Amino acid sequence: MQTVAIDFNFNDTKSSVEAFLERLRRKAPGAALSEDVELDLRSCQFLGPAAVVTLCALKAKADLAARSFRIALPEIPPPLTNYCRYSGLQQFFGLGPGPDGHPGSVTTPVRQFRTRPLSELAEMVSLVRRQMGLSESDEHRLNLTLMELAQNVLDHAESQVGGFLSARSFANEREVRFAVADMGIGFRETLRRTYSVLRDVDAIRLAMTANVTSKSSTHNLGQGLKLLRDIIQAKGGSMFLCSKGAWFELRNGRDNVGVFLNGNEYPGVLAVVTLPVRAPDADEDEDEHGDVWG
Structure with missing residues (x-):
């Protein structure tokens, strides 16, 4: 058993x-796929939705391979320990009871x-509606964005563990994050079956191009991830996407593509979306389009 x-x-x-991939590579080479591992998170001060879906997906992968993938959760601070419970992370690893409804409804397990x-994404949209308020048009846009995100994960996965998703609202930052x-x-x-791509970085660039599809699903919109990227940019949000050794990032309205350092690889696909949201002011009407997004 390797402890990381x-x-x-x-x-x-x-x-x-x-940083997470680098720590795994240095402390336990091959840990994500082929060794028994315990992650010691007791000195960690923050875990977000990206951490939750990554850790749960790694555990599901290890379970299929009859490997042990365990975590030691932090005991303080209370906001973090509460998040470990209400995000479902604690229950998924068999370390305590599951969520029974986060006070304030700011987390979807x-x-x-x-x-x-469908029902899981509806739960995420409901989180935003409860916390921040949404017009019908914005709720439709959010549904479309999340469905495209999940569908692309399914189309490119061929994973025995399927996909994992989670969301959290941050009231102080007035934003919602989905992973x-x-x-x-x-x-x-996936894409090399239809296109000539030899490197992960080329594939991730291609995936962000319109009218690119793996043709693996009748639900595929033929937009790759460009539709998702365009919606996020229009709303002033950010996006991080990685697949194996390559990554794409949309931040501050600018696209960046690159490769992980030192040969690090994410063992699958991870997508994280951050959307700024503002509730309508009590003394102000929505704009002419009914938008309440920041």
Whole structure:
């Protein structure tokens, strides 16, 4: 059993994901796929939806391979320990009771899906509606965005564990974060059946192009992830996506594509979306389009 200390904040950003992959690679080579591992999170001060879906997907993958993948959860601070419970992370690893409704309804528990997660996505949209308020038009846009995100994970996964999703509202930052992950074959292996792609970074660039599809699903919109990216950019949000050794990031209205350092790889696909949301002011009407997004 290899013990790996995660003594940093596992936030919903590229730098956090890269730090996590680097720690696994250095402390337990091959840990994500082929060794018995315990992650010591007791010195960690923050876990976000990206951490939750990644850890749960890795455990599901290890369970299928009859490997042990365990975590030691932090005991303080209380907001973090509460999140471990209400996000479903604690229950998924058999470390305590599951969520019974987060006070304030700011977290949707991690959900595992193998088909289109209609009810699970409705739960996420409900979170936003309760916390921030949504017009009908914005609710439709949010549904479309999340469905495209989940569908692309399914289309590119071929994963025996399916996909995992989770969401959290941050009232102080006035934003909502969504994360979806799988432990599948990644974009390159999927797209190379139709396109000439030899590298993960080429595949992730191609996946962000309109009218690119794996043709693996009748639900595929033929937009790759471009539709999702365009909606996020229009709303002033951010997006981080990684597949095996490559990553894409939309931040501050700018796209960046690159490869992980030192040969690190995410063992599947991870997508994280952050959307700023503002509730309508009590003394102000919605704008002419009914928008309440920031």
